[in-house]
Amino acid sequence: xxxxxxxxxVAVAAGLAFGPxxxxxxxxxxxxxxxxxxxxxxxxFSFGIPYGHFFGHRGFFHSPFFAMILSLLMxxxxxxxxxxxSKQWFFFLIFFFLVGASHGLxxxxxxxxxxxxxxxxxxxxxxxFPWRPIMVSPIGIQGLFSKWGxxxxxxxxxxxxxxxxxxxxxxxxSGWLIRRG
Numbered sequence: 001x002x003x004x005x006x007x008x009x010v011a012v013a014a015g016l017a018f019g020p021x022x023x024x025x026x027x028x029x030x031x032x033x034x035x036x037x038x039x040x041x042x043x044x045f046s047f048g049i050p051y052g053h054f055f056g057h058r059g060f061f062h063s064p065f066f067a068m069i070l071s072l073l074m075x076x077x078x079x080x081x082x083x084x085x086s087k088q089w090f091f092f093l094i095f096f097f098l099v100g101a102s103h104g105l106x107x108x109x110x111x112x113x114x115x116x117x118x119x120x121x122x123x124x125x126x127x128x129f130p131w132r133p134i135m136v137s138p139i140g141i142q143g144l145f146s147k148w149g150x151x152x153x154x155x156x157x158x159x160x161x162x163x164x165x166x167x168x169x170x171x172x173x174s175g176w177l178i179r180r181g
Contacts, residue, residue: 112136
């Protein structure tokens with residue numbers, strides 16, 4: 001998996017690039033939560049649930065299906081002042097879904113683990129993308145401060161942080177050009 005810091009950074013970059021300029025604090029809370037909550041499935045190890053189990057690491061909670069449930073929950077709980085099915089309601093629903101789904105997709109670009117159950121709950125089969133340039137992050141905070149963790153950070157900077165930074169930069173430049181012209 002990319003590190004939890006990188007998953008959160010993807011949410012922040014997406015919010016800066018595509019979110020409302022006057023986004024309320026709950027927008028940022030929901031964005032980051034949707035991007036990092038799938039990794040709460042590592043708690044399954046504490047309950048004796050094996051990695052490859054439906055509820056194991058990179059299982060159901062890494063699927064787009066779960067991302068949709070989570071995004072719907074976020075919109076209902078944090079944006080209950082919005083009219084159901086309004087344009088703004090749908091924007092938040094789709095945005096949080098995409099940020100949440102990015103978690104499993106990014107994990108499928110890593111070089112370790114058993115794959116990601118991208119089609120869960122319909123199948124527990126695990127998948128990787130054919131091209132996997134991102135080094136898998138160690139599970140646990142201590143591993144991030146090791147030689148392995150530094151190598152992970154290097155691949156994340158190149159393959160995730162740099163494209164996210166460019167996305168944000170392009171969104172600001174295009175917005176500036178539109179306002180000028």
